[in-house]
Amino acid sequence: MSNDPLGFCAHDHASCMRSAMKAAQEACAARGVQFTKVRQRTLEILLESHAALGAYDVLARLNAEGLGSKPPVAYRALAFLVEQGFVHRIERLNAFIACARPGADHDPAFMICRACGTVAEAETASVGLKASASQSGFQIEQTVIEAEGLCPTCQTGAGT
Amino acid sequence: MSNDPLGFCAHDHASCMRSAMKAAQEACAARGVQFTKVRQRTLEILLESHAALGAYDVLARLNAEGLGSKPPVAYRALAFLVEQGFVHRIERLNAFIACARPGADHDPAFMICRACGTVAEAETASVGLKASASQSGFQIEQTVIEAEGLCPTCQTGAGT
DNA sequence: GTCTATCCTGTTATGTTATAACATACTTTC
DNA sequence: GAAAGTATGTTATAACATAACAGGATAGAC
Ligand SMILES: [Zn+2]
Ligand SMILES: [Zn+2]
Ligand SMILES: [Zn+2]
Ligand SMILES: [Zn+2]
Secondary structure (H helix, E strand, O other): OOOOOOOOOOOOHHHHHHHHHHHHHHHHHHHOOOOOHHHHHHHHHHHOOOEOEOHHHHHHHHHHOOOOOOHHHHHHHHHHHHHOOOEEEEHHHOEEEEOOOOOOOOOEEEEEEOOOOEEEEEEOOOHHHHHHHHHHOOEEEEEEEEEEEEOHHHHOOOOO | OOOOOOOOOOOOHHHHHHHHHHHHHHHHHHHOOOOOHHHHHHHHHHHOOOEOEOHHHHHHHHHHOOOOOOHHHHHHHHHHHHHOOOEEEEHHHOEEEEOOOOOOOOOEEEEEEOOOOEEEEEEOOOHHHHHHHHHHOOEEEEEEEEEEEEOHHHHOOOOO
16 A cells, blocks of 8 residues: 655665656656756755755755756756656745655645654545535645644654 | 535625624633734735735735834734634735634635635545544644635636 | 757846844733 | 733844846757
8 A cells, every 4th residue: 555654754765766766757758858957956855855945945955066056946946846746845834845656646745744844745635625625616726735743753752 | 514615605795704803803802812903904804805815915905004014013913813713824825814714613624716816715624634644643733725726606718 | 960949047136925133112910 | 100911113134936038958850
């Protein structure tokens, strides 16, 4: 079933990154879009952790490597990656995170730890939402489902 | 059951506003917090429509009435109203909307029409989200559930 | 190969959303 | 009416985001 949200559990992160980059590489080739240096590097930066990074954080990293120093560079790369489904935007944080399940067309839900900043991606559980919507005739195009709270690790000893 | 999302259906909006203001008034009295002029007016401004307003839109309205011209005035009033549960923040829009069911402690879900800007509030349908969360040990404190799409009215003739 | 159309990047400038910090005024309690 | 707590006014700046245009790389047509 592999429905475990990554991020809260230990895993081979190096292979996690490698497979995500490979999946993106192949998807770009298949779709005939360019996976340029800036785009690759932006995705790699986001893949380094299962936390969300702000556009300006990404930009700072790119800039340090001589890959662009002005906001539009980062925003354009991020917009491309979001369009292609390799990255998700976390509305609550005004930030971006690499997709944990690239390839599959999906409507993700996120769990955001307010203590450590880790963000885990889960499958959407929007059955009820869709029911509510269709009941009132609303036609859903996109969903934002984000829960904020404490991850398993941060619950122990984080009474505050 | 009265589970209809307001906003997409006709209703007596004047009475809708009046009862919301009254509920807020009473809740403030009961909780011993001040329902000041700026706070009242801010809530009234949001109640005027079932659309979301940005903080600076609210500020412009307040300013036109001599109730404050600087961002913190609007942001403070909005923060108060959100705390008290009279107003919700729509993350997707960086905007605010008056609660359609004040009084009840609830976890709302929103349906945002991308064409006309109407936002309807429904009950949260986060059963699956909670299941996902507890499965991985995540402790939810707050949820953001927002769907974007087309409302019933805008579907007719809005092929674009 | 080179021309051309398209897409990508670099840069300037500006727009939008949000808060920190401190001064002043009001309200409640005693 | 003094003290404590709460709310507002104001300055300044931080953080997030995009419009618009110029230049460079890439890909397909010939
Ligand atoms: Zn994903
Ligand atoms: Zn955590
Ligand atoms: Zn509500
Ligand atoms: Zn509409």
